[in-house]
Amino acid sequence: YDKVSIQSQVYTPRWVVKFLVDNSLGKLYLEMFPDSAVKEKYKIANAPQTQTRERKPITEIRLVDPATGSGNFLLYAFDLFYDLYTDQIDNYGADYDENNISELIIAHNLHGVDLDDRAVQLAQLGLTIKAKRKKRSAKIEQFNVVSSDFFLPEYEKVKDLFKDGKSLDNSLEKIVKESWTDLQQAFKFGSLIRLEEKFNLRLQSFVSKDDLAKHKQVGLFNEHRQVSLFAEKNFPQLEKFRENFFVKLKEVVALNTKKQGSTFLTAKTGDAITFLQLMTQKYDVAVANPPYTDSSDFGTDLKKFIEDNYKKPHKFHTNLYAAFIKRCYELIDEKGKMALIHPLTFMYIKSFEDVRKFILEKLHFNVFVHYSADSNNLFDGAFASAPSFYVLEKGKTTKEAWFISLDQYTRTPQEKFKKNYCLEALSDYIENSINKHNYTIEQSKLKIIEGWPFIYWISDGFREKFKGDTIKRFFNVCSGLKTANNIKYFRNLSEINQKYNEKYQPIFKGGPYNKWYGNIWLSIDYKGQRNNITKESSHSFSGENNYLNKGIVCQTIGTKGTSFRIKPSEVLFSNADFGIFYKNKYHDYNYALALLNSNIIRYINEMLNPTVNIEVGDLYKIPFIQSSKELEEIISNFSYQNIEIKKHLCSFRMIEINFNKTPITSYSDSNLKDRLLSYLNFENAQLTQVLINEAIINQLIFEVYELSPEDRLQVETKMGKPVGELPVLREAREAYLSESSIDNKTVNEFIQNLSDTTFDEQKIQTIKSDFAALYQNNNDLEEFCIRNQINPINIWYWFKESKILPQARAAEIALEFLADSFRTILMEDEDGIIPLASLPSKQNLIDRLERKCMEKNGFTSAQFMQLDGLLGRPLNEYIENHFFKNFSDHLNLFMYLPKTPFIWHLSSGEYHGFEAYIIIYKWNHDSLYKLKTMYLSKRAEALQYRQIQIAESSTAQSQNEKETIRLQLKEIEEYTQKIEELIAEGYNPKLDDGVGKNIAPLQNKGLLRNDVLNKKQLEKYLKADW
Incomplete structure (x- = not known):
């Protein structure tokens, strides 16, 4: 509780305060005095034409802010109350002394409470200054704004x-x-x-x-x-x-x-009297910008208090702002109004379902501003929360709820205009003028969609679809395996030697946004370790009956939204994924996958839950419409083609389960750069086909859902038009159709019917200049097309025409080529240890690599030398100084799992006394002895022999070499000592223990060229007891 005020002090801009107070307190006043001139001075929506509320003296109108802070709401309310008193005196004959209005407001109208004594003092000071500006001799005898930081005896x-x-x-x-x-x-x-x-x-x-x-x-x-x-x-x-x-x-x-x-x-105990009075009377208006503390940050005392007071009968306990919603409701009278600003998470999330139901059953939205994040006009960018603000009213009404939609401008160039859009929407609503940001809806219609999310913007026809069949009728959706100790049980596919270790099964574990196929990067010895997993404190075998069934998966967290992939029957899934399985096992998953990856379903998903956390309940709510058999077959075929394309492209990447060979060995161009360009042109063509197929699928799914043109436009406005539908250059279309040899009539017709477009030369050159960054930082073909709003056919055409090879992608492909080559070389070696400097009994790694490239890959000497250009530095330097770090980073696939290089670079230090590559599949207890007796000793002998050779030489060069050898021998001596320490400590690496546990003792001794584990991971693995 003691951190609440620190975490939650966020300044509410005056324009928001004015909006809320005018449309709560101001509207309440007009309900008593509908002909008042106040409505001409203030922008107050839904002002009645006739009196709808029993009149009472202004001194009896009470406004409270239960989370006062420094008093922003009260300070503005003072100004409005002042005008209300003046209006009463001037136009309604009220018997108030104009000189005493300030004292009357502070004594009768404004009330507030806050935990922070300093904030309350600022609020009181602000009100005093307000009063003194109106009348210098104003006397404030007592404030009804109080800190709850007082003392009472037992x-x-x-x-x-x-x-x-x-x-x-x-x-x-x-x-x-x-x-x-x-x-x-x-x-x-x-x-x-x-x-x-x-x-x-x-x-x-x-x-x-x-x-x-x-x-x-x-x-x-x-x-x-x-x-x-x-x-x-x-x-x-x-x-x-x-x-x-x-x-x-x-x-x-x-x-x-x-x-x-x-x-x-x-004095402090005296505050208790005021506090007691404030908390045991009713108010006409409650206003607040309450604390936004999540339940996970409550602390023991606050958590118990909130659960005791705000969890039953309705659940208002998940965030402090939810508790304040309930409290404001309790503080206002039977016709009261409440105006709040806080995060908009309560609009959709499952944990706020009771809050929504309470509001829709007991209150009416006078106005709701769906604002979201705005670093320009709200919270000055200092607060990450995406807010909404609204005015709710008690009492029955037939009037429609009014919403202002501005969320669509978040993180766009138009974000800075959101404030203006909001105020324009208010003005237009008052004047009964059309404004695209204003939506009205019969409030009861918000109850149609299960969970009662505040989805106000869709048409009645679209809303009705949620009354029909949903995912829940046809599918079981479940989370997967939770080991409760991932570093112990999960292994990267490359950590195990799959050819000789069949007990490991591949498993999905989340991963980045990726549709159709992929993200199968981990494995687990499920049968062998299941019993051990049961002993973990918070394990779960959720969905176990579907672990080995074919289905569909999507990650539980998606920063770019949901993406669905086919789940092969032999691949398990973890609690980082949801598995989706037909209840009737005879259905075709390809149609379901196409539907789930369509823009309309992505739109519905974001509509139901616009956060990064994907929920089973939200997936179950998705309307699932079965099409005609003919249309289903067409859609299913496009889905199958996309799966197969993505699967085939995976075969060129080392991290994938179906890796076959790298692009360098897949093409036969005489120049390695041309090989990579040939592959990238092929990859771009294939991904273009996927994007074209997706555009066709989207059109067909629109037909299945029978959306109106207005609803289609709304989906496309929110999700964007599929890039495969964008206009295309005539020459690009002709080249693509000619070279892709598309035999599908529907696809051919679709491409032929795409609108023609042209680009000026400057635009084309700008796009081509950006190709150097293609494939970097999630900048794949689709993202590139979306950002530039260009059809992928055009990108494919220009990329092929430009012959620009993105350096980062070239280096990545070359890295995988080297890793694959080193793996083969090391596996062919007797003990899987190859030094970088030749020894009498062993050829060094670079020479072996060159021989392999020549003999098995058919390289010429010139082609071998071209690896330097792909890597961006000489091959020798790269192998000695960069490969191990880059390879480790390349295999850093998951944020909370360690890097898992299956090739290690052992190094004695900066003078390179001893350098060697080893492969984990042959690494064992005996390897340390071999390092000491066969490699380190022989390397030392070779250096000592060289010392003898140059002993009599006195040239500067030989003197430098002598010093280097001396330092190298010293390194080897120290390195040998560390090896002996490891042997004495009982180091006994086992492949099943994984890279992390096996490499930690070596890193701890400083035996590696680069660190692989971070500090916390190192500590954890050194203490591992499995």
Whole structure:
């Protein structure tokens, strides 16, 4: 609780404060005085034409901010109240002295509570300055803005004051004691203390169900008293007890204050009197920018308090702002209004479902601004939360709910205009003018979609589709295996020698956005380790009956949205994925996969949950419409083709499960650069085909869902038009159709019917100049096309024409070529240890690589030398100084799993006394002995022999060489000592233990060219007990 004020102090801009206060307090005033000129000065929406609220003196209109902070809302409300008083004096004959308006506002209208004493002092100072500006002699005797940071003694010290010389029934005294204890906690929980509400609930124990129903009928029960308080037989006693309790409570606090004497504690305890008064009266308007603390950050005391007070009967406990929604509701009267700003997560997320249902059942949206993040106009970019702000009203109404949609401009160049768009939408709504940002909807329609998300912008026709069949009817969706100790059980595919170790099964574990096929990078000895997994504290075998079934997977977290891939039957899936399986196993997954990867389903997914966390419940809500058999077959065929294309492209990458050979060995061009260009042209053509197929699938799925043109436009506006539908250069189309040999009539017709376009030469050159960055930092072909809004056929054509080879992609392909070559060379070696410097009994690695390239890959000497250009540096230098680090980084596939190089670079240090590559598949306990006796000793002998050779030479060059050899021999001596230490410590590497555990002792001794594990990983692996 002590961190809440620190974490949650966020300044609310005045324009937002004005928007909310005008449309809550201002509207309330116009409901009493609809002909007031106030509506000409302020922009107040939904102002009634006739009186709809019983009039009362302005001094009786109460506004409260239960999370006051430095008083932004109160300071603006002061100005509005001032105008309301003036309006009453000038136009309604109210008997107020204009010189006393400031004092009246502070004494009667403005109320606030905050945990932070300093913030409250600022709020009081601000109000004082406001009052003094209106009237220099204004006297503020007391504020109704108070800090809850006050002290109260233990109950035992004041209980006699409650009894007033009389005895209390034990049960009633318990209620008194618990209520006093609640008040004592105000310094921790502020206005969230529910004194009256909790008091009523405690008295409920005196009431039988029959009595409860009876007293509801006679009006002794209403929603503000929460429960009926009186059993029939005890009715007079309990009625009197309830009426007297809060009077007595205030007297006790006051008496306690008096007893304190003239001290600081007296002043602080005096705040309790004001706090008690504020928390036991009703208000016309509640306004707030409440704390946004998530339940995971509550801490023990706050967590218990929130769960005790805000979890039942409705769940308002998942975030502090949700608790404040409930509290504001309790603080306002039966026709009250509440205006808040806070994160918009409550609009969709499952954990806020009760909050939504409560709001839709008990309140009405006067206005809701779907704003989202804006670093220009809201929170100055200092707060990452994406906010919404709104005005809710109690009471029945037939008026439609009004929403302002601005979320679509987040993270776009138009974000800076969101404030203007919002205020224009308000003006247009008041003037009954059309504005594309304004939406109105019968509030009950928000209940149609399961979970009642605040999805206001879709048409009634689109909304009706959620009443039909959904994913839930046809599919089981489940999370996968949770090992609860991933570093112990998961292995990168390259960590195991799959040719000789069949016990490992591949497994999905999330990964980046990727449609159709792929992200199969890990494996697990599931059968062998299942029993051990059961012993982990928080393991789960969710979805186990589907682990070896064919299906569809998508990652549970998607920063770019959902992406669905085919799940082969032999590949398991983890809790980082959802598995989707037909309930009827005879259905074709290709159609389902096409539908799930379509823009309309991506749109629905983002609509149901626009966060990065994907939920099973949201997937289940997706409308699933079965098409005609003919159309289903067409869609299914396109889906199958996309799967096969992506699968084939995976065969060129070493990290993939179906890796075959690298692009360098797949093509026969005389120049290695041309080989890579040939491959990239092929890859671009294949990915272009996928994107064309996706565009066709999107059109067909629109037909299946029978969306109106308006709904289609809405989907395309949000998701973007598929790049495969964008206009195409005539010459690019002709070249693509000619070289791709497409035999599908539908695809041919689709491409032929694409709109023609032209580009000026400057635009073309700009695009070509960007090719150097293609394939870098998630900048794949699709992303490149989306960013530039250009059809992939055009990109394929220009890329082929430009013959620009992206250096980063070339280096990556060359790295995999080297790794694949080294793997072969090391596996052919007897012990899998090859030095970088030749020894009498062993040829060095670079010479072996050259021989392999010549003999097995058919390289010429010139082609071998071309590897330098692909790598961006000489091959010798790359192998000696860069390969191991780059290769380790290349295999860093998951943020929370270690790098897993299957080739290690052993190094004695900066003077290169001893350098060798080893392969983990042959690395074992004996390897250390071999290193010491066969490699280190022979390397030392070779250096010592060289020392003898140059001993008599006195040239500068020989002197430098002598010094280098001396340092190298010293390195070898120290390296040998470290090897001996490892042997003495019982180092016994086992392939099944994985790279992390096996390499940690070597890294800890400083035996590697580069570190592989970070500090935390190293510590964890050194302590591993498996």
